Amino acid sequence: MNTNPTPDQMSIDNGNDTSALARKQAAEAAERRQQGQITSPVIVSRPDHIIQHLWSKDPDFFAPVGPGNLVFLVEKTLFCIHAWDFKTISPILSGLSVLGRRAEIYATRQESSSSLDGQPISENEPPNSEANPIVLKEPATAAGFRALLKWLYPHHHDNGPLSQEDWKSLLPVAHFYQVEKAFKTAVAELDPKRYYLEPTQRLWCALAYDIPEWIRPTLAELIRSDQQLLKDQVDRLKCFHEPAFRTLIAVRATLVRHRHRLIILPPTVTHSEDCVAGSRTEHCQERWNRIWRDSCLHLISCTGWVGGMTVEVYLEDAVDQVQKLASSECLRLTLSDVNARGILWRKETQIEEQGMKDIIGPRFVLPVLE
Numbered sequence: 606m607n608t609n610p611t612p613d614q615m616s617i618d619n620g621n622d623t624s625a626l627a628r629k630q631a632a633e634a635a636e637r638r639q640q641g642q643i644t645s646p647v648i649v650s651r652p653d654h655i656i657q658h659l660w661s662k663d664p665d666f667f668a669p670v671g672p673g674n675l676v677f678l679v680e681k682t683l684f685c686i687h688a689w690d691f692k693t694i695s696p697i698l699s700g701l702s703v704l705g706r707r708a709e710i711y712a713t714r715q716e717s718s719s720s721l722d723g724q725p726i727s728e729n730e731p732p733n734s735e736a737n738p739i740v741l742k743e744p745a746t747a748a749g750f751r752a753l754l755k756w757l758y759p760h761h762h763d764n765g766p767l768s769q770e771d772w773k774s775l776l777p778v779a780h781f782y783q784v785e786k787a788f789k790t791a792v793a794e795l796d797p798k799r800y801y802l803e804p805t806q807r808l809w810c811a812l813a814y815d816i817p818e819w820i821r822p823t824l825a826e827l828i829r830s831d832q833q834l835l836k837d838q839v840d841r842l843k844c845f846h847e848p849a850f851r852t853l854i855a856v857r858a859t860l861v862r863h864r865h866r867l868i869i870l871p872p873t874v875t876h877s878e879d880c881v882a883g884s885r886t887e888h889c890q891e892r893w894n895r896i897w898r899d900s901c902l903h904l905i906s907c908t909g910w911v912g913g914m915t916v917e918v919y920l921e922d923a924v925d926q927v928q929k930l931a932s933s934e935c936l937r938l939t940l941s942d943v944n945a946r947g948i949l950w951r952k953e954t955q956i957e958e959q960g961m962k963d964i965i966g967p968r969f970v971l972p973v974l975e
């Protein structure tokens with residue numbers, strides 16, 4: 606009697622190991638998410654995956670169902686893909702692929718929207734069929750899974766290269782299934798300099814998916830804006846750190862107060878030796894105060910962000926103008942003193958730096974300022 610395992614039995618045996626691995630990896634991923642304690646801002650209603658007549662096949666990524674192919678259901682879209690293709694890109698998807706070939710596959714059925722794994726639609730239908738696909742739940746979306754397949758099979762669709770919307774949908778899917786290469790490319794494609802992503806969304810992604818290079822620019826954008834936040838933006842901030850929104854408002858207010866104080870209290874003039882000898886010191890201070898206040902007004906009169914450096918340029922211009930009319934070495938000395946002491950920007954930088962730390966809270970690390 607031939608006791609060698611058949612190819613099918615082999616795959617089932619391998620399946621035991623791999624399915625255990627996949628469950629372990631999915632559980633670890635879930636645990637990591639829990640440790641980060643970032644709850645998704647997406648409100649997921651009861652999924653439609655139990656209502657079969659709502660399903661439709663993806664027009665580009667539905668290969669004929671057959672041996673070696675896997676049928677996935679993501680939201681309401683069915684995908685059929687060759688199992689082998691996941692082997693090299695994602696340990697988790699690859700594990701699920703083997704799960705899809707077994708009758709008793711399906712990992713734990715959990716009602717929590719954050720749980721994910723192959724789930725049976727039906728106990729009676731054969732697994733991995735159109736009627737009984739492997740269900741991928743949040744954070745997988747049909748758009749995200751489709752974007753992942755567009756990335757994986759660049760020649761199997763007519764949509765051209767991935768759009769930035771595709772990369773945006775792909776990001777959570779690539780992160781969750783550990784498709785490292787796709788994840789890195791998505792991060793690069795969605796770079797803040799290349800793509801506008803609403804800042805609370807970007808910050809949420811940066812912290813949830815561990816993208817340190819997005820944290821500082823996004824926090825700076827939030828702090829420097831005077832735009833009021835909408836309710837969903839506020840909710841998103843609270844997702845990762847409950848006091849984040851209140852802290853953001855407080856930091857903005859501290860900056861404004863600091864700027865007002867600067868205008869009210871111009872620095873004392875550093876007089877030149879000639880000036881002191883000629884006893885014209887009061888006159889110098891008056892002129893300096895006027896230049897200082899006019900220039901500093903730009904700090905608060907613009908609706909957008911004006912940094913201390915910009916005001917420095919205004920001051921410099923004003924001092925130049927005064928010097929054309931009359932020699933005023935004192936103003937020049939005072940300006941270089943202001944620059945040397947960083948009066949216009951050092952305190953703001955400190956406020957902003959502390960504000961960034963306070964907004965993200967103690968559970969996340971603010972990347973070091975380069």
Ligand SMILES: [Zn+2]
Binds near residue numbers: 877890
């Ligand atoms: Zn003077």
